[in-house]
Amino acid sequence: MTGPRLPARLDGSGRPDALLSTLVAVGAAYRRMAEFSGRRRPPVRAVDRRIPLVVDAVRVEADGVLSLRLTRPDGASLPAWRPGAHLDLTLPSGAVRQYSLCGVPEDLSYYRIAVRRIGSASAEVHALGPGARVSVRGPRNAFPFVAAPAYHFVAGGIGITPILPMVRRAAARGADWRLVYTGRDRASMPFLAELATLAPDRVWVRPDTEFGIPASGAELLAGMAPGAAVYCCGPVPMISGVRVDLAGVGAAVHFERFAPPPIVAGEPFRVVLRRSGHTLDVPAGRSALDVIREVLPDVPYSCRQGFCGTCAVLTPEGERVRICVDRGPAVLEL
Structure with missing residues (x-):
């Protein structure tokens, strides 16, 4: 008797076994393809996610508040967005600021933002006129609008911007909703006319000048339906009051501040x-x-x-x- 024939090479390619020979040939071909693919693979390029836009129209919405209608230069549709979304707007100085989208999500022919003039960045926005070119990133959403049987909206001043599309969506769904809208005075509160066309009996406009003092959290939550999702946007004291009074009820609140929380006693x-x-x-x-x-x-x-x-x-x-x-x-x- 003779022992089994050893393969001529360690990888088995010298064996007369047809199946193994086929596998060896396939493996060799795959290695050649991988080597060729590696040589021809193009370099990885950074993706520029900026969207060039043009200011289509500018409108005064309240004292110190302008809205900008932004469109593509070629008139093409814009990326979809949902209530609560915002844009990162690059200003002529290079500064980047975030502004909530306050238009109609179903109409992607334009984006609308509203900006109150309170500093150098907002002054740049107010200096933009029709025809000005800008770039944005987004839309992004850190304030998502979730499905709920009822909604209680609380907005303070320019905080109405992310809330307004939510109110429209809730109304379109036939949901039970209520909005409490507060501000310094009526002249400073944007979009009052638009809100009046929705359902005036569901909107309580509460200017400080007509009541003498800012509203408390309990006052802002008056009339809230049981189990309602609470959405709140505005100054930090207003949000804090709402959160404190909701804590006793055990209800959750979705909120968005105008700015990052201040750094207190920070260390380098x-x-x-x-x-x-x-x-x-x-x-x-x-x-x-x-x-x-x-x-x-x-x-x-x-x-x-x-x-x-x-x-x-x-x-x-x-x-x-x-x-x-x-x-x-x-x-x-x-």
């Missing part, structure tokens, strides 16, 4: 961006997000309040750091 710290090679010092009064965006302007973010998770960045250990609010030395995968 250092972050290392491992991939890009930057080492950055974050001052006591600034967030890591603000400092990082000076060297990486495309780093994503949305709410700037720590709850949406858009700006969360991994550390080498796998932890997620919310760079808009978390503070302390860290190495980040950026």
Whole structure:
């Protein structure tokens, strides 16, 4: 007897076994294809997600408040959005600011934002006229409008901007809803005329000048339907009052502030961006997000309040750091 014939080569390609020979040939062909594909693969290019737009119209909505109607230069449709969404608007100076979409989500021929003039950035927006070219990123949504049997909306001043599309959507669905809209005085409160066309019996306009003092949380929640989803946008004291009074009821509140929460008793710290090679010092009064965006302007973010998770960045250990609010030395995968 003779022993089994050993293959001529260790990979088995010398064996007369037809099946194995076929597998070896297929493997060799796959390796050649992979090598060729690797040589011809184009370099990875950064995706520019900015949308160039033109100011189609500007309108005075209240004292110190303008609305801008933004369209594509070629008139094409814009990306879809849902109530609560916002845009990142790049201003002529290069500054980026977030503004809620306050138009009609079903009409994608334009976007509408409304801006109260309260600082240098908003002054840039107010200086834009019809025909001005701008760019935006988004839409993004850190204030999503969820399905519910009933809604109780609370808006303060310019905080009506994300609430207005929600009110329209709730009305279109035939949902049970109520809006409490407060502000300094009627002249300063935008979109009062639009709200009057919806359902005046469901809207309570409550200017401070007509009541002497700002509304309390309990007053803003008066008449709330049982089990209603509460949506609130406006100044921090108003939101705080609503949240405190809702805590006793056990109801949840969806809210959006005008600006990031202030940094109180902050300490300076250092972050290392491992991939890009930057080492950055974050001052006591600034967030890591603000400092990082000076060297990486495309780093994503949305709410700037720590709850949406858009700006969360991994550390080498796998932890997620919310760079808009978390503070302390860290190495980040950026």
